[in-house]
Amino acid sequence: MNREALLDGLNPQQRDALLHTDGALLVIAGAGSGKTRVITHKYAYLVREKRLSPSSILTVTFTNKAAEEMKGRIASLLSRDLKDCWIGTFHSQCMRILRREIQVLGYRPEFVVYDEDDQHSLIRHILKELKIYEALYRGVVSRINSLKASMVTPEEFLASGDGFGFDEKLAKVYVIYQDELRRCNALDFDDLILLTVRLFRDHPDVLRRYRERFSYILVDEFQDINSAQYELVKLLALGHRNISAVGDDDQSIYRFRGAEVANIYRFEEDFPDAKVIKLEQNYRSTQNILDVSGSVISRNPGRKAKQLWTERGRGEHVNFYWLPTEEEEAKYVAKTIKDIYLKGVYNYGDMAVLYRINLQSRAVEVALKREGVPYRVVGGVSFFERKEVKDIVSYLRLSLNQHDNVSLRRVINTPHRGIGSATLNKIEHVSRKNDLSLFEAIRRVCRTKASSQTVLEKLEAFLRLLSELSALKGRPAPEAIEYIVELTGYSEGLEDQRLQSLSELTASAEGMSVEEFLERVSLFTRLDEPVPEDAVSLMTIHAAKGLEFPVTFIIGLEEGVLPYFKSSDNEEEICEERRLFYVGLTRTKDLLYLTGARKRRVLSRRQRQEPSRFLSDIPKRCCQWIEKDPCGTVAGNGVDGKGRSSPRDEALYYAFPYKTGCRVRHPKWGIGVVRDCYGEGDDRKVYVNFPGVGVKRLALKFAQLERV
DNA sequence: CGAATTGAGTTTTTT
DNA sequence: ACTCAATTCG
Numbered sequence: 001m002n003r004e005a006l007l008d009g010l011n012p013q014q015r016d017a018l019l020h021t022d023g024a025l026l027v028i029a030g031a032g033s034g035k036t037r038v039i040t041h042k043y044a045y046l047v048r049e050k051r052l053s054p055s056s057i058l059t060v061t062f063t064n065k066a067a068e069e070m071k072g073r074i075a076s077l078l079s080r081d082l083k084d085c086w087i088g089t090f091h092s093q094c095m096r097i098l099r100r101e102i103q104v105l106g107y108r109p110e111f112v113v114y115d116e117d118d119q120h121s122l123i124r125h126i127l128k129e130l131k132i133y134e135a136l137y138r139g140v141v142s143r144i145n146s147l148k149a150s151m152v153t154p155e156e157f158l159a160s161g162d163g164f165g166f167d168e169k170l171a172k173v174y175v176i177y178q179d180e181l182r183r184c185n186a187l188d189f190d191d192l193i194l195l196t197v198r199l200f201r202d203h204p205d206v207l208r209r210y211r212e213r214f215s216y217i218l219v220d221e222f223q224d225i226n227s228a229q230y231e232l233v234k235l236l237a238l239g240h241r242n243i244s245a246v247g248d249d250d251q252s253i254y255r256f257r258g259a260e261v262a263n264i265y266r267f268e269e270d271f272p273d274a275k276v277i278k279l280e281q282n283y284r285s286t287q288n289i290l291d292v293s294g295s296v297i298s299r300n301p302g303r304k305a306k307q308l309w310t311e312r313g314r315g316e317h318v319n320f321y322w323l324p325t326e327e328e329e330a331k332y333v334a335k336t337i338k339d340i341y342l343k344g345v346y347n348y349g350d351m352a353v354l355y356r357i358n359l360q361s362r363a364v365e366v367a368l369k370r371e372g373v374p375y376r377v378v379g380g381v382s383f384f385e386r387k388e389v390k391d392i393v394s395y396l397r398l399s400l401n402q403h404d405n406v407s408l409r410r411v412i413n414t415p416h417r418g419i420g421s422a423t424l425n426k427i428e429h430v431s432r433k434n435d436l437s438l439f440e441a442i443r444r445v446c447r448t449k450a451s452s453q454t455v456l457e458k459l460e461a462f463l464r465l466l467s468e469l470s471a472l473k474g475r476p477a478p479e480a481i482e483y484i485v486e487l488t489g490y491s492e493g494l495e496d497q498r499l500q501s502l503s504e505l506t507a508s509a510e511g512m513s514v515e516e517f518l519e520r521v522s523l524f525t526r527l528d529e530p531v532p533e534d535a536v537s538l539m540t541i542h543a544a545k546g547l548e549f550p551v552t553f554i555i556g557l558e559e560g561v562l563p564y565f566k567s568s569d570n571e572e573e574i575c576e577e578r579r580l581f582y583v584g585l586t587r588t589k590d591l592l593y594l595t596g597a598r599k600r601r602v603l604s605r606r607q608r609q610e611p612s613r614f615l616s617d618i619p620k621r622c623c624q625w626i627e628k629d630p631c632g633t634v635a636g637n638g639v640d641g642k643g644r645s646s647p648r649d650e651a652l653y654y655a656f657p658y659k660t661g662c663r664v665r666h667p668k669w670g671i672g673v674v675r676d677c678y679g680e681g682d683d684r685k686v687y688v689n690f691p692g693v694g695v696k697r698l699a700l701k702f703a704q705l706e707r708v
Numbered sequence: 709c710g711a712a713t714t715g716a717g718t719t720t721t722t723t
Numbered sequence: 724a725c726t727c728a729a730t731t732c733g
Contacts, residue, residue, distance in 0.1 A: 063723080091723050116722085135717075135728095189723050256721060357720050379721095413709095420709045523723070542721045564720060580721085603718075603724085713731075718724100 003049050006041050006077070010034075017244070017277045018042045021050055021216070024237070024271035026264070027246040030308045031293070031586035032284030032548065035246055039218055040070055042244065044077040046216055054085035058214040058236065061089055062221040064523065066546060070220075086214070090229050092523055094192040101199055101206055107185055110515070112397050113522035114186045117390065118406045125409070126176050129428075132169060144174050148190035149226040149258025151197065154178050183437060184404050193228045200235045211239040222247030222267070226258035234270055241271060249304050250297050253542060253580050255572075282308045284548050284589050286315020288622050292592070293585035296617045300575045320557070320594040320615060322627040326363050329597040332628075333553050334367035336593060337536055340551060341373070348374055352537040352549040354584045356562045360555060361538045368536065378539035384521060388490075388498045389505050393521055395484045396477070396514055399469035403437035412438075415490055418458050426451065439466065477509035477517035541584040552588040554581070557596040558609040581614050594623075 007015055017027050017038050029035035043059065046052045061067040067088045075082050086093060099109055114122070123144070124137045147157055154175040157167075181188065187195065200207040217237050219225070222245040225233070237243040245267055252261040268274055282290055290308045297303070323329040333353060340346055353364055353375075361377050368375045384390075391414055394407035402408075413419045430450075431441035442459050445451055451459070468487060472480040481502070485491050491499055509517045537549070556562055563577035585592065600609050615623075 089723065192723085253721075254723095257723080359719060416710080418709070422709075540721065566720070601724085709733105711731100711733085713729105715729080716727090718726080 024274035033279035223252035330367035
């Protein structure tokens, strides 16, 4: 693709963003404003026109999925493979750098990455050792994580404390935690970022190398980066200052894990010469949806003002349904989904149900099942969080590193081999006293015969197992998994479903070595799991970020649910909840349904709920408010409820009964695939590709197309 | 050491 | 309501 083609179809602001390649650039990209398009085209432009090699453009995304998508789109723009490119999440890029460089920080390059679960068990273990009430671990984990996100070292935190109370204990836990990670040659998620920052700060020669290597830096979702990530970007960019930061402060929804919107404002201070471009033309939603979401988000103070607009028409009114119970709410959602589907305009795959917390999916799932509507739940307990999968992964880790204490604790008695808590305590004791890893401690116990004969035999058997596992280094992962299952007798007495996970695990490891597989697994998340056939998507609003759906339901619009009750006391958190609602609203292309329930089960009690405060931010003219009282009568107010075609008929008029990719039958040309649709009302046209005939442009009004 | 029972806490969101 | 973990008993 040449220069013209890359600029083609970009609006003036998008073009500016693409062409500004010298020095810092901040792109404030409103929802649905073609942000990804700008990034991918800019990348292609840098390669094509500025002759940069893909290996010299560092591109950071928020999720693995976003990275993959971006890679694919860029590859097709450039019509070439992107080998040796640097497109990925902060965590994966840091991992890649640390694999090469971490030795100067005193870790070995085969380090493993501990996920949340591993982190929890390690911290609980430390609390136990320190005789601190273990149930506090959640709070401790989150405090430590936020310290790490803002780059406060254990030593600094210790020094900053006043020497009493909980913080002092917390500092102690933090010190031990960090120490223990190092011993296990393990990093947690935050370490990946933190250590890379430290690497660059403390080793100017290394920093210089990477500054030279990356001559351009692109950062997506800039509003969601934490201070450590900001620091990392800054370190790399401060040499040449060739950086594009793209984000939307209104869509910052990860404060709870250390993201700070303020970073997007800091950028202009740290790069005072930065050009700032706002993308305000929206290519996704109808004007009505923009009005609704705009009036909601405008209540937040201190944001960068935006005026989103669209060339699409006004579109449909938003509907708010206030239903007696959560069951009725779910039923209403399921029925409406089915209705819409039966009208033939939208497929199930075009629709999504969004909610604040995963728990809310339950009722909707029940109702959808009852209606026979296919659905998929995004999130929930993911494949890689299943117990049996984590067990096998622990064995794999141990095969590479026998000093991985967290993995060892996990599997030492799984499956049962008669090594219980008494024995384990003894081993822990030996390990602490002699400053040994658990593995070494077991060896010492065996060598010095410091236990009963039966226990010794069991421990020796376990040691033999570990030494056999160490032969798995560099082997193909599927083979290693099967070997582990066989050697440990793991599958004995396992339920079918769990056996199933094991074979899925083996299948997913296809073509990778043990090392590669572990690397993939540790950064894999729920969002990355495959997309099935035509099904309604159910997910949290968080999970829906970056996605769009022609038809969107946002459920549970009640005080306590959205905004969530845990956030209710703090103004900044309410703002974040409002942004969350905004993100949900702006996922919608055509039809938006909001619902809430007057009564809901909250922690086993039926509770009376009030409509969400955010609803009152929506202008009356945009939203149709319909209440169903417990007797079943329906009352509407708000905009012209009577005397006009129902919203759904109107949708039929504006929307396309076919979408790109769907198959249709034409009386003359037979079956073809829809390539594109455009126009409004009676002027709607579709391009259809008929195999053997070619692409035909057809007027929807006249062509007698039939969906296949 | 392991199974069973009791009891507490729990439900935000994710790399 | 439900899960997960500590405690207790065999």
